[in-house]
Amino acid sequence: MVTRLSNFFLRTLREDPAGAEIASHKLLIRAGYIRPLAAGIFAWLPLGLRVKAKIERVVREEMAAAGALEVHFPALMPREPYQATGRWDEYGDLLFRLQDRKGGDYLLAPTHEEAFTLLVKDLYSSYKDLPLTIFQIQDKYRDEARPRAGLLRGREFTMKDAYSFDSSDAGLDASYQAQRDAYERIFQRLDLEYVIVQADAGAMGGSRSEEFLHPTPVGEDTFVRSAGEYAANVEAYVTQVPAAQGWDDAPEATIFDSPDTPTIDTLVEHSNAVLGGEYTAADTLKNVVLALTHLDGTRELVVVGIPGDREVDDKRAEVAFAPAEVEPATAEDFEKHPLLVKGYIGPWSPTGVVLGEESATGIRYLLDPRVAEGTRWITGANIDQKHVHSLVAGRDFTSDGTVDIAGVREGDPAPDGSGPVTLARGMEIGHVFQLGRKYAEALGLKVLDENGKQVTVTMGSYGIGVTRILAIIAELNNDDKGLIWPTSVAPFDVHVVATGKDDTAFALAEDLAAQLEATGLDVLYDDRPKVSPGVKFGDAELIGVPRILIVGRGAADGMVEVWDRRSGERETLVAADALARIAASR
Amino acid sequence: MVTRLSNFFLRTLREDPAGAEIASHKLLIRAGYIRPLAAGIFAWLPLGLRVKAKIERVVREEMAAAGALEVHFPALMPREPYQATGRWDEYGDLLFRLQDRKGGDYLLAPTHEEAFTLLVKDLYSSYKDLPLTIFQIQDKYRDEARPRAGLLRGREFTMKDAYSFDSSDAGLDASYQAQRDAYERIFQRLDLEYVIVQADAGAMGGSRSEEFLHPTPVGEDTFVRSAGEYAANVEAYVTQVPAAQGWDDAPEATIFDSPDTPTIDTLVEHSNAVLGGEYTAADTLKNVVLALTHLDGTRELVVVGIPGDREVDDKRAEVAFAPAEVEPATAEDFEKHPLLVKGYIGPWSPTGVVLGEESATGIRYLLDPRVAEGTRWITGANIDQKHVHSLVAGRDFTSDGTVDIAGVREGDPAPDGSGPVTLARGMEIGHVFQLGRKYAEALGLKVLDENGKQVTVTMGSYGIGVTRILAIIAELNNDDKGLIWPTSVAPFDVHVVATGKDDTAFALAEDLAAQLEATGLDVLYDDRPKVSPGVKFGDAELIGVPRILIVGRGAADGMVEVWDRRSGERETLVAADALARIAASR
Structure with missing residues (x-):
């Protein structure tokens, strides 16, 4: 069914919203994708929801291809599991906490490791049930001190979080690799450049941890990389310990x-x-x-x-x-x-x-x-x-331990010996993480192994921020006129614009929109009768559907214009050729 | 892609879960559709999520056909709009309330009238923008005093809630009718019998209010109906006022x-x-x-x-x-x-x-x-x-008003003159409601009319409980062996069961599963190698996919069995005929 702008829920805005500083935040609001409700909390309008659904579809397809099964947890979770792992306290003010009418403690989950662990413990008991990777796409909450940058750091956000369960370390490695591969395919399908960097695993208690960063000078995260294989975020960079030296020749202090x-x-x-x-x-x-x-x-x-x-x-x-x-x-x-x-x-x-x-x-x-x-x-x-x-050192003074918190600089050596590192900035778009046995131990998740012995399960955790990715794609794909969506996630495939007061143009536009929709394309048709061409073109540029089909003065002669939103090129074609051109650019 | 039971996330249970009293609650847990997390709060397992997604698809398609546009609000909402309409207090203990780190008051929304009203106020300003109907499918929260009956009265539940906005009463009538018609189509597609009953509109301040009830002796709601058109829930039944009579012939008190x-x-x-x-x-x-x-x-x-x-x-x-x-x-x-x-x-x-x-x-x-x-x-x-x-009355005593709170009985007259009413029970499955101007007035939603005058918008509210419907369908479709899904919402279209130790059977089953999937059917394939036929059949009956294809001993001769879960009939057929039979029963 062709979507008609005359009865679509949309109001585009000419002015930047107050308080919005980055392009994606401004444009997603101005073009009618999202609407702010409270600090870091947004309503999703029909255009935004369409883009979000497309990203979620890509994620779901690649999760299925990786053998992960979808489940769903509520945002509202009881305190107990988070208490058992210590995170009820560790999360501090980031956690939205509440009580029910009976005084029971609950939270709005910022992430669901505990819940997934307990679910598997609840249902599974044998190594034969494993490996298992389950995921959800779900709205999460974090009470950020300073919500900012629109969807990039909100207090509510949609995440795909997956968790793997294995009875052996080798199994965890395989499950981890399957998710890591799926993430690569997801970002490739979303046309999103990425660097995989080592991340710190310490605080979460795991062993292997990598982040997918989109490299951009405006990123919040700093990472280092060498000319070789090495890449890590600054938190994960490990300083090489110089060889000890003697002090026989050293003067006195x-x-x-x-x-x-x-x-x-x-x-x-x-x-x-x-x-x-x-x-x-x-x-x-x-x-x-x-x-x-x-x-x-x-x-x-x-x-x-x-x-x-x-x-x-x-x-x-x-x-x-x-x-x-x-x-x-x-x-x-x-x-x-x-x-x-x-x-x-x-x-x-x-x-x-x-x-x-x-x-x-x-x-x-x-x-x-x-x-x-x-x-x-x-x-x-x-x-x-x-x-x-x-x-x-060693002769005149000692310490109570080592701590590696000095800043990393350009030229510092990569720990793997692949030469000096350079510094770059990026935005986190995904995180894959070998949790190991921390959660399974805290919550008692064990299975019987081949020999009938109880073994603690080892886990992985894998997250992609769906709404964050949407914002990053918007941040990367825009110009001074508005958004320019990649075809993979555009809210519509084609935006048909009828202009002028000529019924012929509207009749032809109607017909072409229906033909495009019949080929399986999602069509947005600007059928508004009394709106000037200038306003319609402005809206089309702001909304950012990549292919625009203009049906106006030439309609009487069967001529239309195909407008490429990204390059700005406009070409006048016979209607049938225009349809073929659009079909070819899918 | 065929879903294989050998690596599906499923554990069926032989025992009824503690505390579950009704069939849907027991069976949805035993068959691995949902899992309890806290009182009235559940996790959704892959089987359950598939059924839920099918119901949501039907709802979305009919909302689109009715011209409603999808949006999405967070569950976490600020207090202010609910304060403005008085519902922050009126909801009492039913509301989950919380504070953020700055002490700001928030709630988990049990329904979103205020949010939708403010969103439209925020974006629209003219009668030309209307009519508008927008909806969401969203997880809602109510802190029920006694959560019970599984998904039927949970503290978290998924609802489709739609809201219409019109500048005139006639417009509201049309928007209301469009949603009412869509609801009829939805319940017809879901094979769910319904009665449309008048509901009380008073408390919400509106004018017209109807509930869709599924008639069943175990329903929580009582309604009355006449042999004619009249049907109403007991709260909405209006007692006829008898004609006044004189008292000239009356003796003294x-x-x-x-x-x-x-x-x-x-x-x-x-x-x-x-x-x-x-x-x-x-x-x-x-x-x-x-x-x-x-x-x-x-x-x-x-x-x-x-x-x-x-x-x-x-x-x-x-x-x-x-x-x-x-x-x-x-x-x-x-x-x-x-x-x-x-x-x-x-x-x-x-x-x-x-x-x-x-x-x-x-x-x-x-x-x-x-x-x-x-x-x-x-x-x-x-x-x-x-x-x-x-x-x-009138001579010896007066009152301070009338109140219509006496119970309704079989044989009481229908207020529309269509004769005596009978009493019946039902479960609420939908509610359509003319809110009128209550919310728009409280929150200042006005638009300019044709004459440039500010008029208050009139609204409707339309709700369907997605998870409640799922539970009701499960409640209506089961036997002592397990669930029996209608084809419209079954988690899979066909359940292929390979039995025995014969590789031929597994090879044929594999082939048939792939062929069925290739025709566009969703196939669950029980490929578990060392599980007895009895266990496999028991699981198939419990899970309740309506068509089961058994590939066992006859496989060597190309013979298979088609098992209709509802009728229990099993028929031995040549494999190709079995596929044709299944295709014909879609």
């Missing part, structure tokens, strides 16, 4: 006056002046004080020693210390710990250990992996206006 | 002793004895004391006078007094109001008015419509152990 040198720059300048060297920031050890807030609400100060030419990377720190929250220490923190002399902090002092294994401060001291045994440093001496040089 | 006659039965017996008549309960006026709890929490006592041969109908009372809640007055209420002499209450006493317009009690007195002017009654005299006879 020596304290020196360093007035007014609380920064690395001033310290380097002063050191070169008084010690007579060619020191750089990389020769200094910067000691950064961080405050961790643990899940139980306790606050802990930690000091992290990193080379002075690097900064702490917030995202890497967040991942390293999760589920604790990290922030810089405050003035109040320093007041409570007078041993930490701001600007002159170090692991050593002439009077003995200040930080590290034997520290009496009770403050953990963690070191960047580059501070390997035998490396020599200029650093604070824990005395105001004094530093120390020739301080040797 | 006369008090008489009536010891120990606090009930209607004892009163009738005593009256006939002492007054010498042939009185029945219908000659007595029973005064029932009810307690209303208003939205603001205040409690009000009202007395309702109804003929002694009738009882107050709880549902009719609920509708009549909504949004206030109704309950019988308590002993405490009577203690506070000593003028109300329990068992002997009446509107009149020898000392003057007790209840009615001039009452000093401050208690409203409402009368059944049957208590028409001039009717004569035996009733309480407000003195312990005393009644009054020959009390004439």
